[in-house]
Amino acid sequence: MTEISAALRTATGDLSSAGVPSPRADAEILLAHVLQTSRGDMVRMAVLGKPLSDEHGDRYARLICRRAAREPLQHLTGTAPFADLELLVGPGVFVPRPETETLVAMAATDLVGRSEPVVVDLCTGSGAIPLALKRQVPRATVIGVELSPQAHAWATRNATHTGLDVDLRLGDAGHAADELIGLVDVVTCNPPYVPNDAIPIDPEVAQYDPSMALYGGSADGLAIPLTMAARAAELLKPGGVLLMEHADVQRESLAAALSKTQKWVDLSDHDDLTGRPRVARAMRA
Template sequence: MSGTPDWSRAVRSATTRLAAAGVSSPRVDAELLAAQVLGVDRGAAVAAVLRGDAQSAAHARAFDRLVDRRAQREPLQHLTGVADFHRVRLRVGPGVFVPRPETELLVDAVLSAVESREAPRIADLCTGSGALAAAIAEARRRAGRPAQVHAVELDPVAHAWARENLEPLGVHLVLADAADCWTHLRADFDAVVANPPYVPAGQVPDQTEARADPEIALYGGDVSGTRIPLRIAAAASRLLRPGGFFAMEHDESHAESLLASLQVTGDWSGLRGHEDLAGRPRFVTATRAATTSRVGEWNNGPRD
């Protein structure tokens, strides 16, 4: 590839190589890597490819290096430094979970639940890169009805990425264990959303790139992978006002067991499982019950 004289041939060759390496979207990835080298967006890179613009020697070397790394299945987002998620662009890299498109369904669920409320208070537990909090805050801002968004992250490395993504949006970020976050945040939230670690212990992610995600963001704490999600749900029940909305992503193997475990707590009404666009069980929603086993704890914690 080093002798490729123009971007058209370079991207075509890179596409062939990435496809052979098992990359699921080889042409798109090749174009995005070209855009990264050129310092332009993908549209401008595609235009350069269509015109057959000449490659400089420096650009050819840089492109070759990125294609080599992507062919070894290093995540594309680690190479470009960004991940696009529900109309926001996040800074990401090694040490933080790369958000997935299916998680955007949680954003839509929360936005719908609080649509009629002025300045709703929303908490994102296990925020990682800040993806859910950023997307919700930005969507409300664009609608001209800002929300009070808070985010909680335990891991210092992920917290640093979240801070970079959330500070410009005015999101209040807390470095803490989300399972105990009700001691850091005033309760009476209108909505709580979470994409916690939920992969069953010992299970290797199917997608090669997912293996680059930090284990702390993947594994749910026990053989079933439900220990951490259930702790997060318990924390959410302390944070929410009666009638408040809860949405949490889960492993597809949790569809029945997680709903059953949440039902017996008495903390929730209207429990409902949801599928992703591929028809796989993906997340659960519920409403905070008016009376629960944790009555008297709704307003615990400092005022924020």
């Protein structure tokens, strides 16, 4: 038996040596997960000098070992926070990122004043964007399209888990939702956009996010995003809005490619909460 505070200190040191970016936070989240309590309660237990049972200690040590080997934190807890949801994640699905919450907030703003809006999310992964939007704008009809059967299964699980009524379809988003051509208010899309020869630095991304979720299909990473933008142009009604996430370096190139098609007006680009260029917004002409 060891004290919780001592277990936390050792785990933080191990994660720090392994190069995990936020070792103390991860150590706390994993211990709270083992103890089936909130992070705040676990920290209070540590401050009060409470002990960790051998059984919990062994489980915790195994999880810390896996995290030190750079298995994603969210795969170890089985969940990822996103907007005001707690989503289920694991092997076969892209872990939703906090920076994508910017796109969700922008989409909710673009739906203000639209009475029975239709939203289509292309490349839906875990269902993060359509589910978060449905939670924030219940009057919207929301459809999500995902090509990977594994990711689609996670999205379906998340719809059940959150109790949100979103139409989740399995298929190529580049040809999605023929019956909605010209009828959609907002298309959201966080497509794969990593340039084909750029291998992500973080092992959590390079080894655990599915490659189909990462690579944009060309040297500049924009082939799949532009296929999705072309489909968005078909789906949107005049005055409808496309919101597309992109890499830091794609702000100018994506805007130039969109503007070349002459299908869009009012193009703008928006930073995420860390101040990096992240979301292109364009209105259908």
